[in-house]
Amino acid sequence: MLVKSKPPLIPRRALAGMALPLIGLAAAPAQAARVFRFDHTQGRLEFIARHLMVLTSTGQFTRFACELILDPERPETARVTVQVETGSIAHAYPGAADLLRSPAYFDAERWPIARFSGRAKPGGRIEAFELAGPLEIRGVTQPITMQARLSGRRRDAVTGAEIVDCTARGEISRSAFGMTADSLATGDRVQLAVLVSLVIG
């Protein structure tokens, strides 16, 4: 259940026990799947649109919650669920966020939540695997595939915590979800990107 209030959707302390050395574990002893929960306080959920085929603009959702279930030994069993508050859309261009919340786009008042639930496709590796599943926006459900990548592992200079960067990228056709406004100015394909730094130890 997504909470609309300002505090994080998932308390930070809930993440405290999620220490998991994701990268490098392929060579470690077998472990059970672990659950990672993160939200807008740990990561970003962006969308990138193209205009007149040559310009791009990037916006983001400032409230979302994500649960990733991952067994590093068996990435093909990974599952993910994401819930996004469509009204939390943010865009640096003045007025763009209001336009995107309007009925012509996300219709945030009528459809306040967008959802994605994906399962890993066979054949992936822990460093790069695909998550495929239904994405629901504006009450319309379409299948999409996100390319997940665990791209780095480092130690935070301040806290000393071990961190791994996780990204998932995909593309949707906005018209398939009923968002057909400004088709001359804005392309139909919109990229989605989830970027999160997971504290693993």
Added chain:
Amino acid sequence: MQAAWSVAQRRLHWAMAGLVAANFLLALVMVALPLSALLAKILAYQLHKSLGLLLIPLWVWRLWLLLRRGRPAPVTLPGWQQGAARLGHGVLYVLLIAVPVLGFLTGAAAPAAVETIFFLILPIPHPFPPNQALYDVLRPLHQGVAWGLVLLAAGHGAIAIHHHRRGLPILRLMWRGR
């Protein structure tokens, strides 16, 4: 010192005057356009950026011609008017380059991070990433200096017409060359 403005100098003068006037009017329109007119707004901003960038090489060319060929001998005017004219022309030259450069930097600093594509063909890389604090300084500066340029250019034109009515060949020299 040459006898008259060269053809290139005259054409550059009027081309830049037209570009400045057109781009100033375009700026007023593009800012007022609602976001619901998205296509028109995007096109207007990109055209404004492109015309502004076009002014920079024209300015360099014009300055090079001025330094290389000089200007016609000044018409007979009282000393204070000649001094004021020199000062006004100098400030005009400074503003003619300051406005487009400040505009380009404003576009680079804008948090919306919209690229600059010269006439929607040639991408022009921004010199630095978006920066809200810098944008808050540059935007009003670009706007203020642009108003200064337009007002000074209008005064420059009005004075040229005034002299023309009094029979002085200042406007004719720039229009016909002699």
